[in-house]
Amino acid sequence: MNILNQTTFEFESRSSNEAFARGAVALFASQLDPTVGELSDIRTAVSEAVTNCVVHAYPVSVGKIRINVRILPENTVMVRITDKGCGIEDIKKAMEPLYTGAPEQERAGLGFAVMQSFCDAVSVRSAVGKGTTVTLRKKLSPRCGNGNT
């Protein structure tokens, strides 16, 4: 993989960090001069993934969430959200729209559906008891006079 730039940061799985996480990823992706809509899509998709970690990966404790953001050729952003939480037993079921593992918390069960709609590709790797990695990929539209340095 030809990685032009990347950052990795880690934070605790507290809901108060959800805004920070999506803001930090959006800020890093800004170097590609995305449109307002593209930035909003990235922000929303990351928010969904991070919320899944807070709500489902560490339901009764506070754990670590790590995010790696990569700038790839052809205006592509790749975001990897990793936790070492409880893991997903049935990934296919978890990704079904409207399915939620936490119905008592007023969860809409749309996290993965939003990620898939707002990104070009979403992949999920998970092992029960070990953790989960969600990878988002989005190609941004080329911008005129985009001086990549």
Add this chain to the structure above:
Amino acid sequence: MKTMLQDKELTLYLSGDIDHHSAREIRETADGLVNEMQPRVLKLNFADVGFMDSSGIGLIMGRYRTMQLYGGDLRVTDVPDSLRRIMELSGLNALDVIV
């Protein structure tokens, strides 16, 4: 949160970011006000909402269910263009609550 009660219609003016973190407090405030004022219609005004993820959809759905229990209605108003896509994705249009 700015609110307005007029003719048994309660309007809540939401603002800022609506995510998993902020949804809880909004939910508690909204349910408290609905319980106290027993409006016929609950209106959620989104004019000043700059960001929303699917936690906001859950918030809307929860208030819809609450109002249904009371025999009332829910309306979602002044939705910024930036939030239309996630609302459409959620199928909220089918509930006929978005004004």
